[in-house]
Amino acid sequence: MSSKETHIHIDRLRDGEEEELACVLDPVFLDLKDDPDLSCTKPIDVSGATYIAGDFLIVELSCEVEFSIRCAVCSEMFPYIVTLDHVRFEKPLEEIRGKVFDFQDLLREEILVQIPHFALCGGYSCKNRKQVEKFLAKEKQEDVFRPFQDLLE
Numbered sequence: 581m582s583s584k585e586t587h588i589h590i591d592r593l594r595d596g597e598e599e600e601l602a603c604v605l606d607p608v609f610l611d612l613k614d615d616p617d618l619s620c621t622k623p624i625d626v627s628g629a630t631y632i633a634g635d636f637l638i639v640e641l642s643c644e645v646e647f648s649i650r651c652a653v654c655s656e657m658f659p660y661i662v663t664l665d666h667v668r669f670e671k672p673l674e675e676i677r678g679k680v681f682d683f684q685d686l687l688r689e690e691i692l693v694q695i696p697h698f699a700l701c702g703g704y705s706c707k708n709r710k711q712v713e714k715f716l717a718k719e720k721q722e723d724v725f726r727p728f729q730d731l732l733e
């Protein structure tokens with residue numbers, strides 16, 4: 581998909597007028613194809629506004645992104661929603677080359693920074709914790725004997 585929807589032409593904003601932003605982005609831009617623990621398949625509805633304030637381009641964005649993320653305890657994938665609510669970005673105008681600013685990378689970073697490193701399928705805990713603990717306890721027992729067995733053989 582072309583990234584043109586995320587382009588802001590700052591020449592059109594010269595009057596200090598606010599321009600509405602609205603686009604539907606293919607989740608491909610999140611670049612998660614090689615991530616086995618996180619995926620997003622639904623198109624992302626982005627809305628917001630942009631305007632110039634002094635020497636800065638201001639971009640305000642809102643969106644809701646539905647991910648599928650792996651639980652850190654039981655390894656099951658579960659739905660995880662990231663919401664951006666009027667998140668504000670400021671970009672110095674002098675850093676914008678060619679008078680076109682692409683907010684795609686900013687948006688991607690802002691969305692992915694909300695993804696927890698230690699995601700739990702039950703929110704604050706793992707729903708399958710009891711089963712996992714049973715399984716881990718069993719594994720541990722087996723592990724205790726394995727290395728010694730190797731040495732004796």
Ligand SMILES: [Zn+2]
Pocket residue numbers: 651652653654655656700701702705706707708709
């Ligand atoms: Zn879990």
